[in-house]
Amino acid sequence: MERIVKEKSISKVFAKYIICFCITNILFIAITIFLYGLAFNAHIMYPANYFEQKIESNRDKISKEESIDELIPDRCFYSLYDFNGNVLSGNMTNEKAKDVWQVVENNKINVGNYYYKVIPRKEDICIVAYEIKPSFVNPILNKYIPDPEMFIYIVVLIIFVVEILIFANMFKKRIKKEMKFLLETTKKIQMENLDFEVTYSRIAEINDIIKSLDIMKSELKNSLNDKWEMERIQKEQTAAMAHDIKTPLTIIKGNAELIDEGKLSDEEYKFTQNILTEVENMEGYIKTLIEIMTCDKEMKLKKKTINFDKFICEVINQAESMCVNKKISFETRRGHIPEVIEADKYALKRAIGNVISNAVEYTPIDGKIIFSVCEDSEKIVITIENSGREFTKEELTSASQKFYRGDKSRNSKSHYGMGLYISRKMIEKHGGVMVLENSDILGGAKITYYLHKR
Structure with a gap:
């Protein structure tokens, strides 16, 4: 049968889905970066170094003014020390303030996620602790999503997994749709329905199998037609022979019955009865044979x-x-x-x-x-x-x-x-x-x- 559909190899179909998957991911990453930048420009989020810059811009005021609570940015911690390292005041716990002094004394600028700014003053020293990471301007958002970067990574990972599942399902449906033509062909052949034209799919590898099945179907059809024709001839010959045998059997039975009516010795009577019995058996066999021939034909019921x-x-x-x-x-x-x-x-x-x-x-x-x-x-x-x-x-x-x-x-x-x-x-x-x-x-x-x- 002439193919009227454009076919592709399964590798090309798979490559097409991979390319679409990659393009989708690139677009999504680009959109994410754009929205990330838009969030900074629209003052929805603070950049990672926002608090560091804020502290530096207030450094002179922090070093000179007596009260500095208003000069310390939100979400930052500070503590005032005398020149011997004793804690004077601040919004850190006393224990935390002592740990921070030890860190600074060891010439370290950070521990964990926190960085430290040391600002000398006339009568004391101010140390400010802050984080370098993006954060939401809105305090409620910042409370429930304290790390926007990690949140975005998780969202990207979830979307990546969802994309894999979506594209895998799309690929599965495509293959299943094309396999339908193969399954229909095999089902029809299995049911010995050989009078049909095969339908090809749009995948070359599946079409190769369908083509082989089409050839097998044609060979099987020819073989079955030959077999059915031979069986039909044999049945007709058998039925004709069965009818022909009835004539000599009728003659034999009639003659045996005539002989049986005469005067016979016991032995002759026994032989005659044997003949009649076997003739009846033969008639039964022939009747059964004719029933077989009649039953095997496509009998039309008179409903x-x-x-x-x-x-x-x-x-x-x-x-x-x-x-x-x-x-x-x-x-x-x-x-x-x-x-x-x-x-x-x-x-x-x-x-x-x-x-x-x-x-x-x-x-x-x-x-x-x-x-x-x-x-x-x-x-x-x-x-x-x-x-x-x-x-x-x-x-x-x-x-x-x-x-x-x-x-x-x-x-x-x-x-x-x-x-x-x-x-x-x-x-x-x-x-x-x-x-x-x-x-x-x-x-x-x-x-x-x-x-x-x-």
Whole structure:
């Protein structure tokens, strides 16, 4: 198929997202720097050396005037000492003031975040402690965000992480969107829906896989078409042969019956009966074979509106007559059912009848069969369960398959695993489901049909 979309390699797609990520970060950093500068110009924030400059501008006044409380900037600390280092006054604690004197005596200008200015006076010495860092002019902001630089670093880090998550999610969605074409193709092939044109994505690596699947799809389609055509021919030949065999069997049976009407010795009578028995077996085999051919074809159901209550009564009457010879107790449990349904009456009766017949065959003499029918909000539920041996683990998964012959069928030469298979096919053609289970009530087998009401 000709590609009508422009494709890119996954590395180019990834590089595009990386470039966008980097550009976004650069823009954000530029905006942050701009706003940072704007905050200083608009007097929202003090620059880092604001208090140092303020102290220097007031140095002469601090050194000369007696009262200096008004000359010391807010958020700065000071202490006055005599020339021997004794604390005279200030807004530092006495202990802190002594520590500051020791620092200055050791010719240090800072400890930790604080820097110290020594201002000699006539009768004493003033030492002012201050920090070199930006701060908010507004005291409330300064109280809750005492370090704007650290706050900005944290905000930048959070935004950086958020950007990574956003771009990673965008990249994931892009890849997921392009992968959708690949998943749709594989799903259709898995379902053996091979009559479709593949749709290509906009990523080269994904398209390479889709192209390989397209080639595989074409090869598989050709292979399956050949297989289906061969199977169709074989079925037609088998069906034709089955019909052809019926003619000589009819002749053999007719001749054997004519011979049987004459005077025969005991040995001749035995041989004649053997011929008639085997002819009947052959007729059963051919009938089963023809049923297989008929069931495997796309049979069109003749659905009509049928009286469901009347239909169930007919099924029950038929089932009760099947149970008479083996003295089987047939119990009916009827819940609320719809008055009418859309169905092929004869196909549905055949499906249910096959299961009841199967239940009768494997229920022991004086055993029991329970037939239940009811409805829920969406479906009609029909259940047939019988006493006797339950399904084996293998039979639960395979008993409704064509030609399956488990332990239950080995006792009957005429049983070729077709009853449950045909029933399942009929129910499926009605849009329903057949489920095989074991009965908790009777200890034997249990088969349930789930049918749509319409």
